Amino acid sequence: MSHTPSLHDLEQTDAFLRRHIGPDAAEQQAMLDALGVESLDALIGQTVPRTILREELLDIQGPRSEAEVLAYLKEIAGRNQIFTSCIGMGYHNTLTPTVILRNVLENPGWYTAYTPYQPEIAQGRLEALLNFQQVSIDLTGMELASASLLDEATAAAEAMALAKRVAKSKSNLFFVDHDCHPQTISVVRTRAEAFGFDLVVDDVSTLAKHDVFGALFQYPDTWGEIRDLKPLIDEVHSKQGLACVAADLLSLVLLTPPGELGADVVFGSAQRFGVPMGYGGPHAAFFATRDAYKRAMPGRIIGVSVDARGNRALRMALQTREQHIRREKANSNICTAQVLLANMASFYAVYHGPEGLRTIAERTHRLTSILAIGLEAAGFQRRNATFFDTLTLEVPGQARAIVERARAARINLRLIDGDSLGISLDESSTRTTVETLLAVFADEQPLQAIEVLDAKVAGKDVGIPAGLRRQSAFLTHPVFNSYHSETEMLRYIKSLENKDLALNHAMIPLGSCTMKLNATTEMIPVTWPEFGQIHPFVPLAQAEGYKVMIDELEEMLRQITGFDAICMQPNSGAQGEYAGLLAIRNFHEANGDEHRNVCLIPTSAHGTNPASAMMASMRVVLVGCDNQGNVDIADLRQKAEDNADNLSCLMITYPSTHGVYEEGIREICDIVHQHGGQVYMDGANLNAQVGLTRPADIGADVSHMNLHKTFCIPHGGGGPGMGPIGVRAHLAPYVANHPVVPLDGPNPENGAVSAAPWGSASILPISWTYIALMGAAGLRQATEVAILNANYLAKRLGEAYPILYSGANGRVAHECIIDIRPLKAASGISEEDVAKRLMDFGFHAPTMSFPVAGTLMIEPTESESKAELDRFVDAMLTIRNEISRVEQGEWSAEDNPLHHAPHTLADITGDWDRAYSRQQAVFPQPWVAANKFWPSVNRIDNVYGDRNLFCACPPIESYED
Structure with missing residues (x-):
């Protein structure tokens, strides 16, 4: 008898969860069988310490369908009001060429690398x-x-x-x-x-x-x-x-x-x-x-x-x-x-070239000059005698009234005080903009026509001092003078995209980097004008949609982390570390403990931690780890005692970069607190916590959240990122504030850590959308499957490569480290050789030589299917067999596929005199040919590049060579 689906079953056809999580139920069970575990719950029970494991779901609404989420977010975005921005202060409206908008900003070939x-x-x-x-x-x-x-x-x-x-x-x-x-x-x-x-x-x-x-x-x-x-x-x-x-x-x-x-x-x-x-x-x-x-x-x-x-x-x-x-x-x-x-x-x-840029700049300046002459003729006094695109006007007692009249015309000016204001024009400004501004200032008084004002400006050096007009040429390189039609620009962008491996081609198994799906639905709101065309210093009433979205996202992150307050300002993970340490520093100073400057950092912590501590003028004291990769608690206790009078904090990554959930994490936090310190938990590995445990519940006082890892903002080829911090209530007054847009909560005298009040606000809808689509149950399942995928890889790869660390029950967290050092000792093949050889299979290498030299750290995330994991394992096992042939002397250390990797079209179309075949070089497994990615260059000489540092576009002669 056929099963008649229920209404609930039919409604799940639009469930985002099954699209985000790679392995379906059957694949998950197959992986569990390979691990010898009955269920996902059983695996989590073997992996996450019971002392920190949550049973109840997070208090987060959802899951919601993609259509529902986009409709709701569109309504929220509609509450933002798009005015013509003349505020300036380092932010200007711009006209994004649509060929760049569609083929770069909206293209996963560029944003998922x-x-x-x-x-x-x-x-x-x-x-x-x-x-x-x-x-x-x-x-x-x-x-x-x-x-x-x-x-x-x-x-x-x-x-x-x-x-x-x-x-x-x-x-x-x-x-x-x-x-x-x-x-x-x-x-x-x-x-x-x-x-x-x-x-x-x-x-x-x-x-x-x-x-x-x-x-x-x-x-x-x-x-x-x-x-x-x-x-x-x-x-x-x-x-x-x-x-x-x-x-x-x-x-x-x-x-x-x-x-x-x-x-x-x-x-x-x-x-x-x-x-x-x-x-x-x-x-x-x-x-x-x-x-x-x-x-x-x-x-x-x-x-x-x-x-x-x-x-x-x-x-x-x-x-x-x-x-x-x-x-x-x-x-x-x-x-x-x-x-x-x-x-x-x-x-x-590249698209505009030097002449196009000159036209844009001259036009912006010309409109500003016309506005300046018109305002001067109307009797308004300018503070700045010279200008490019910005005018500051002295309007005693009139500033607020003029600003309000401008707002009535849907234009934002910069209100400086009751007697002065600023106007900045940009490439989107038009003669209509200038006419409207003049009318706002004149307040129904007669005005000179734009044509008359333009005639007064024409042929004169207005605004820019003659001695400061640019004389030197710029952007003379051919690349800036070759692609000015859309056809040519489109092909140039595509030619560069073809040279890059991104998530739209294959898994990127980088440990600590969480290269998961950046879903299309999450990305769509980023380019909506309602989010894109808002100046960061507009009146808050014009950014109501942003406020609703940010408030909701902050509440979601509070639920996920257990913290009392969220600071959205840090615009990268490292900025989050810095901001969190400053909050700790400010807290100690407020308590009269200015001398507390020692930062304990386990050697298993994330690599940026010591650098961030240095930026906060803290003295780093390293804490050792045992042979299993766990923090040496005896060493921690001793160093906490030795530095008790000056202890500021501990920076710890959880799970550690060694890929294990440390059983003693709560004891570690307690030791630091007992000696007057605070606990900073690095959020780099938060993808192994969401829904299963929370930093604040574990004992952290502050933690940053990599929204560009765990919460799906794409890495963009190396940025953007967002690293908001969560803090306990006692630290909430000490996080960053802002001098232009004061924030509720932090002390008013606190300084900023980034230029904008809420950091890179336009990419926050990505994380909001991800959480709304997943809901509480989906977020937990994503974490569980990330752990399942990592343990499946560790199990299969462990038969050929040593797995460096594992937890109490032999399980890894959401990533694992394979040790190449014994293989290098036996064969001369290094972790770099393995990394480069993976390119021939169409894979990006795992994280190389971090956190341990001579190793590869692998993180599959929850978004990769079992088929993709098996393909990666197949590649790694093939590479292991190739290493064996070097070990056995069949291939020499200098003539083997790993030493020469990666292989390019130039290799197989030129002369061939190697110990292995062209087929072995570029199609090491039959499935590689079906989706071959060709590296565009052979292995790069790092030493040459540093000894002959050249960091500009090469002269045209080099292309001819």
Whole structure:
């Protein structure tokens, strides 16, 4: 008899859960059978310590269908009001070319890729990032640029830190021009306090009185003034300090580059190069400096190297600067950058080219000039004599009335105080915008026509001082002068995408990185205008939809973590670590315990932890681990006792990066609390906690949540990220606030850690949607299946490779580590050889040599099916057999498929004189041919790239070679 489905069964046809979780019920049972376990509940009981395992479901609504969620979120988004934004302050409306919107921002081939640690399968985004560096170098007039930082304000803080590292001055004082953007000043002040730097924020006329190691200027400044910075820069240099300049990228098309004025560091936001405002982010910051400071630079640098055939190839240069390697000696704790947004900005520059950018900049300036002349004719006094796109007006007693009239016309102005206001135009401004603004100010008084005002401006140098008009060429490289039709641009973007392996091709089994499904439904709201076209400093009444969504997401995260309050501001996981440590530091200081500065960190903790502790001026004391990978509790107790008077906190990752749930985690937290410390739990591995346990219940006082891992915001080729923190009630007053948009809860005097009040707000709908689609039961099941998948891989791979650590019952958490060191000792084949060989099978390598050198850390996530896991196991077992042939002498250490991997089309179409066949090289298993991914370059020479550092677009001759 056939089964007649119930209404409930029929309603489940739109259930998102079965689409997010890879293995279906039959596959899950097959994996459980392979593990010798009856049920998923039984496996979880063997894996998660009973002392922390929750029985009840989270108090979260759902699951809801995709159609229902999108309809509800659309209604919420509709509560945001899209006004014409003339607020400025570092955020401007922009026109994203639709060819970039559709083929980059909305394309999983670009947004699901990972940080290019394996460059042979990342040449596309590496080229786009190299283009971004070239844009930064050309427009700033500097020698070297990085591949993006988090936002303009945090880039300013990084510039200050770089100045302190490299300046010859012995001063501890950093000077900030009080005409910088207020959010930038706040973030710099927060960082200076944490580092113990002295900070002066004052008028530049007082600079000569101070002995400084560096100074920060804005160009143009926050009021729109274009100042000749050369005398100020010379003054800083006379004190052996570094001059740092925050610059507007579009204005540099028309203005003399700061590098030509003598600046040492130039940075800013690339947002107005085609990236929506998105209520504050994500946006890529550019950062450029002198070549002499390359080893002190924060963030990543893309460099030109060569591959094994001597062909040009790109890679992340100077990777030994990475915080995972240098730990507390790192230049910064930056982990996530803003790669996806940097790529968008670079494509914007490629698409428009130098002439297109000049037209956009000239048009923006021309409209501003017409507005300036019109307002002047109407009797309004301007504070800034010079300008690019921003006017600051003195309107005694009238500011609020004018701002209200503008709002009635659906235009937002910058209200400075009762007597002054600001207006900023951008590439989306039109003559209608200017006419409306003039009418708002005139308040029914007669006005001169736009044509009359334009005639007054035509042919005159209005606004920009003649001596500061740009004379130097920029973006002369062919890449910026070749792709101006949509056909050519589309093909260029596609050609780069084809060189990159992303989640739309295969599993990316990176341990600690949680490369799970970034579902299409989760991504759709990101590009809705109701979320994208909102300035971060609009009146809160215009962002009601954002408030509803953020409030609901905060409540979801409170339920998931058990914390009392959430701070949404940190715009990366590492920023979350930093923000959490500052909350702990502020808490101790408020209690009169300023001396508490010791941070205990187990060697199994996440790699950024020591770097973050350094940024909070904490003294790192390492705690050892036992042979099973667990924290050595006796060592922890001893070090807690030894440092009891000065103990600030413990930073611990749970489950640990060793891939185990430590049975003694509650005891560990208790020991720290007994000695007056706080517990910071790194949320990198939260995907193994959701629904099964909660950080606050375990004993943590603060934890960050990687929304770009556990909660489905895509990694974007190395960013964006979001790292909000959850805190217990006693820490809630000490989290970040904001100088422009004060937040409810934190102490009003608290500084900001990121430029925008809620960080990268426009990507928060992704995590909100994921949680709403999954519901409480779905979230728990996702965690359980992530654990099942990891244990299945450990079981199958354990027959060929040693599994380094496991828990009390021989189970791993959501990831496992395989040890390549014994194989290397026997055969000479390294973990890097295995990583590169996996490319020939169409896989991205697991995390290499972290947290233990000579190992591979594998995390399958819950989104991969059993078929995909088996395919990966098949590849790894084939590789193990190849290693055996080297061990047995059948292949030499220098002539085998692993040593020469990855293999390219150039390998199989050229001469062949190797000990193995072309078939073995590129089709090591029959299924590889069905979906072959071809690496575009052979193995890259890392040493050559560092010894011959070149971080700009190569000259055209190199392409011909």
